[in-house]
Amino acid sequence: MKAIRIHEFGGKEVMKYEDIPQPQPGTGEIRIRIIAAGVNPMDWKIRSGMIGEMPLPMTMGIDVAGVVDAQGPGEVSFQPGEEVFAKVSIGQGSYAEYTVVNSAQVARKPKSIGFVESAAIPTAGLAAWQSLFDIAGLEKGQSVLIHGAAGGVGSFAVQFARWKGAYVIGTASEKNKQFLKSIGTDEFIDYKKQRFEDAAGKVDVVLDTIGGDTFDRSWGVLKPGGFLVSTVARIPEGVPEKYGVHAQTLMTRADGEELAQIAAIIDEQPVKPVVTTILPLSEAQKAHEMSETHHTRGKIVLRVAEDPQ
Numbered sequence: 001m002k003a004i005r006i007h008e009f010g011g012k013e014v015m016k017y018e019d020i021p022q023p024q025p026g027t028g029e030i031r032i033r034i035i036a037a038g039v040n041p042m043d044w045k046i047r048s049g050m051i052g053e054m055p056l057p058m059t060m061g062i063d064v065a066g067v068v069d070a071q072g073p074g075e076v077s078f079q080p081g082e083e084v085f086a087k088v089s090i091g092q093g094s095y096a097e098y099t100v101v102n103s104a105q106v107a108r109k110p111k112s113i114g115f116v117e118s119a120a121i122p123t124a125g126l127a128a129w130q131s132l133f134d135i136a137g138l139e140k141g142q143s144v145l146i147h148g149a150a151g152g153v154g155s156f157a158v159q160f161a162r163w164k165g166a167y168v169i170g171t172a173s174e175k176n177k178q179f180l181k182s183i184g185t186d187e188f189i190d191y192k193k194q195r196f197e198d199a200a201g202k203v204d205v206v207l208d209t210i211g212g213d214t215f216d217r218s219w220g221v222l223k224p225g226g227f228l229v230s231t232v233a234r235i236p237e238g239v240p241e242k243y244g245v246h247a248q249t250l251m252t253r254a255d256g257e258e259l260a261q262i263a264a265i266i267d268e269q270p271v272k273p274v275v276t277t278i279l280p281l282s283e284a285q286k287a288h289e290m291s292e293t294h295h296t297r298g299k300i301v302l303r304v305a306e307d308p309q
């Protein structure tokens with residue numbers, strides 16, 4: 001089968017389009033024939049070696065949508081032919097024609113959208129869901145400031161928070177103003193022109209997907225007892241206590257049950273993955289080049305195969 005693999009860590013050129021054997025599903029696993037693979041910043045962080053040493057060679061990618069193709073011994077949760085999506089474990093790979101994944105990480109794909117949009121969901125959708133609801137406990141009527149609201153995680157977070165009935169403030173640059181309004185932000189802050197501390201007032205929850213100075217300046221916008229969740233920054237010791245707030249760094253869990261909940265909301269409510277770029281699998285290098293700008297809107301997805309008839 002075709003796969004995008006790395007044999008060393010480095011720039012985008014270390015990704016090679018290769019022929020490798022089809023993986024075989026083990027106990028508790030299914031094999032998925034991949035139709036589309038989502039691209040995440042995590043992919044190029046792994047590729048570049050930023051995340052640290054990992055076994056090589058490695059098939060890239062962690063987000064997948066496709067069709068169940070085979071079951072491992074004793075595995076009965078999903079039948080061949082079912083349309084599914086999943087966050088696969090690092091190294092199992094989604095930039096490929098097939099992958100194997102533990103069935104607990106898999107859910108049936110939303111019926112109302114295609115494979116390409118479904119492949120955009122797993123990591124960014126779970127990151128937004130787990131940050132807002134599992135960690136910060138965001139409730140109806142509360143306010144949330146989302147940094148990086150136009151990105152992969154942010155565009156899901158805005159829609160989930162809106163679905164929950166929260167008041168949503170999003171930061172992005174001017175070019176994303178109308179886009180953020182269209183997906184449900186109540187207030188827009190252009191981070192290049194305004195200090196969010198001056199514009200946002202006090203909020204119950206901050207979701208930071210940017211880090212650095214944006215993270216450091218976020219403590220002061222929280223109400224007492226508020227929650228700061230960051231997808232990137234470590235929480236410095238003693239600082240949450242100093243501000244009388246809670247804080248946690250997200251570590252996204254691969255969770256098939258939560259993906260099923262997200263799929264149900266997508267099928268019932270106006271929450272939709274935002275896919276702005278679709279490239280063929282062979283153009284993974286271009287996808288990484290785009291993602292590494294830090295300024296893409298919504299998600300980039302690699303199309304691996306045509307939709308099944």
Ligand SMILES: NC(=O)c1ccc[n+]([C@@H]2O[C@H](COP(=O)([O-])OP(=O)(O)OC[C@H]3O[C@@H](n4cnc5c(N)ncnc54)[C@H](OP(=O)(O)O)[C@@H]3O)[C@@H](O)[C@H]2O)c1
Pocket residue numbers: 040041042045123124127147148149150151152153154171172173174175176191209210214230231232249250251252291294295296297298
């Ligand atoms: N810990 C975890 O488990 C976990 C899970 C998922 C993601 N992450 C991490 O979270 C981060 C975000 O992921 P993502 O997929 O959302 O990334 P992404 O899609 O690449 O984010 C791009 C967006 O960031 C915005 N942006 C850039 N600089 C900004 C700033 N200073 N203020 C506000 N917005 C800014 C851009 O908007 P403009 O073009 O308008 O500037 C763009 O829309 C990544 O570092 C990723 O690795 C971590």
